[in-house]
Amino acid sequence: MPMRLVVDLNKCQGYAQCAFLAPDVFTMHGEETLVYSPWADEEQREKVARAVAACPVQAITADGLDGAGDRSTGAAQGASDAR
Amino acid sequence: MPAEEFHEWLRREGRIVVVGASLAGLRAAETLRAEGFAGSLTMIGDEPYQPYDRPPLSKAVLLGKASPDHTELPRRRDIDATWRLGVAATGLDLAAKRVRLADGDEVPYDRLLIATGVRARPWPKEEEAQLDGVFVLRTRDDAVRLHRRLKAAPRRVFVIGAGFTGSEIASACRDQGIAVSVAERADGPLVGALGGVIGAVAAELHRDNGVDLRTGVMVTGLEGDSVGRVRAAHLSDGSVVETDVVVVSLGATRNTDWLTGSGLGAGPRGIACDAGCRAFDFRGIVTDDVFVAGDVARSPHPLFGYQFLSLEHWGNAVAQAEVAAHNMISPSSDRRPHMWVPAFWSSQFGVNIKSIGVPSMGDEIMITQGSLAERRFVGVYGYQGRIIAAVSFDNTRWLEFYERQIEMGAPFPVEYPTVDRRPEGRKPVPADFPDPSLPTHGPTVTLSGYSPSDRRLVFTPARH
Ligand SMILES: Cc1cc2nc3c(=O)[nH]c(=O)nc-3n(C[C@H](O)[C@H](O)[C@H](O)COP(=O)(O)OP(=O)(O)OC[C@H]3O[C@@H](n4cnc5c(N)ncnc54)[C@H](O)[C@@H]3O)c2cc1C
Ligand code: SF4
Numbered sequence: 001m002p003m004r005l006v007v008d009l010n011k012c013q014g015y016a017q018c019a020f021l022a023p024d025v026f027t028m029h030g031e032e033t034l035v036y037s038p039w040a041d042e043e044q045r046e047k048v049a050r051a052v053a054a055c056p057v058q059a060i061t062a063d064g065l066d067g068a069g070d071r072s073t074g075a076a077q078g079a080s081d082a083r
Numbered sequence: 084m085p086a087e088e089f090h091e092w093l094r095r096e097g098r099i100v101v102v103g104a105s106l107a108g109l110r111a112a113e114t115l116r117a118e119g120f121a122g123s124l125t126m127i128g129d130e131p132y133q134p135y136d137r138p139p140l141s142k143a144v145l146l147g148k149a150s151p152d153h154t155e156l157p158r159r160r161d162i163d164a165t166w167r168l169g170v171a172a173t174g175l176d177l178a179a180k181r182v183r184l185a186d187g188d189e190v191p192y193d194r195l196l197i198a199t200g201v202r203a204r205p206w207p208k209e210e211e212a213q214l215d216g217v218f219v220l221r222t223r224d225d226a227v228r229l230h231r232r233l234k235a236a237p238r239r240v241f242v243i244g245a246g247f248t249g250s251e252i253a254s255a256c257r258d259q260g261i262a263v264s265v266a267e268r269a270d271g272p273l274v275g276a277l278g279g280v281i282g283a284v285a286a287e288l289h290r291d292n293g294v295d296l297r298t299g300v301m302v303t304g305l306e307g308d309s310v311g312r313v314r315a316a317h318l319s320d321g322s323v324v325e326t327d328v329v330v331v332s333l334g335a336t337r338n339t340d341w342l343t344g345s346g347l348g349a350g351p352r353g354i355a356c357d358a359g360c361r362a363f364d365f366r367g368i369v370t371d372d373v374f375v376a377g378d379v380a381r382s383p384h385p386l387f388g389y390q391f392l393s394l395e396h397w398g399n400a401v402a403q404a405e406v407a408a409h410n411m412i413s414p415s416s417d418r419r420p421h422m423w424v425p426a427f428w429s430s431q432f433g434v435n436i437k438s439i440g441v442p443s444m445g446d447e448i449m450i451t452q453g454s455l456a457e458r459r460f461v462g463v464y465g466y467q468g469r470i471i472a473a474v475s476f477d478n479t480r481w482l483e484f485y486e487r488q489i490e491m492g493a494p495f496p497v498e499y500p501t502v503d504r505r506p507e508g509r510k511p512v513p514a515d516f517p518d519p520s521l522p523t524h525g526p527t528v529t530l531s532g533y534s535p536s537d538r539r540l541v542f543t544p545a546r547h
Binding site: 002003004005006008009010012013014027029030031032033035036037038039061062063 | 136138139142143146148149150153154155156157158159397398401426427428430432433434435437459477479480
């Protein structure tokens, strides 16, 4: 199942670490605007995980990846949760 | 039952119902579980989809970086909920503590969270709004329709209203090489939210990117052809623009109609609640079992003179949901106020626009970093001698500093030497907001009176 992700763009400082680590998911548009795909293929998981970990302000939340705080059970239940 | 025992029981086996299964509803549900709520949780949403994110709908989706039907929100944790999706709540019985659903069901609750958000204000002339090629953009379904039409290479897109969403749509169209006209009643884009000084910069941004921007005009009518497709827009200055797509971006209306007659303090401006997210009833008396969060809420903020703020801000929906959820299952001594400093972002024409605080309260603005001409700057808004807000264009790293300044009530005009010493930075100028008594479609922050008792004690059903 593809991963869902969201970036808290209030937090994001546009330093582009994520765009460097997972360029198929995160891209910079202009000087400091981040544009990202909220739905990433499973084969991107490794790269997205690296981006989540590298983001200096913990702005990225993705299913099953520990971005900020207590995100322990995300992906596993993501599907069973649906209805 | 004593309060403490009651809350223990509530946490263990209470019934919590959330109406509105979007950003605020989901984040509240996750917070409830994270804080140990073990009772039953029911999520009611009228859209037939799992909670999804809206900001990408006018950005990544229209730029071709994301699919309109795949912006579902990731989960912070399992919420073990009963989902009632695709069915609207149609009524609330406060005394019996039950939510009525469109399919006739009734769902009882011990605690209710209302997070029904807002909907796009449609083009007011119904027949014209029905024309093929006329769109709004609020939901996933809206995005699918608009996206499909934009991919079919329209000759021109006509955007009504240059607030954030309208400007983002125009920007995405230009990015895809589509001809765009934008009509705005104010003197520039974003004027309602950021004032005329910034609006002038936004206007240049539109024009330099090839947008046919028409300000100070109103759209008087949309014209259809013989088979009911839109073919032109008529403007108050007498001009006519031929177009095959019209996007109506005239702001939003609170989803409170379903509460008509319920006795809650709910109307077209939202649902009034206290700083702890508890809803007021229409008499101005706070309830203790109905909570509100997100775009549909109006709540008093101590940093802004206790004015009731209605914020259509992603970050507010998240922060308020977390506070509401915490307070729903906590005795009053453990409750927290929602004191989030309003923050907003938008990206358009490759520029990252962010604001912090409540710009529309400011009467003066001062450019403290960078320059308007370079479109890379920070503007600070002042109100009654203190800093009330800041806006940045491609200068996001400064905002955290100004957030602290706002929280501290730092003096305005700012006294510290600015990093850039350019002439425009030296003195404050009027921020140039439109007369607040005139409706605009731009503002994402609305100040609506000092206390719920300002409102007359008459129930006014939503009608616009
Ligand atoms: C195109 C677009 C771009 C945006 N861009 C930005 C941005 O760049 N930055 C930013 O800060 N914010 C942005 N926002 C705003 C942000 O998306 C909102 O602040 C956020 O969605 C609010 O979440 P919410 O859960 O309070 O309300 P909503 O997301 O509006 O959700 C409310 C839900 O309740 C449902 N509902 C309504 N009535 C009923 C009923 N009677 N019964 C059951 N369900 C009901 C609705 O259908 C909806 O699903 C944007 C919004 C849009 C539409
Ligand atoms: S790494 Fe984090 S802060 Fe940097 S651009 Fe990506 S999301 Fe934004």
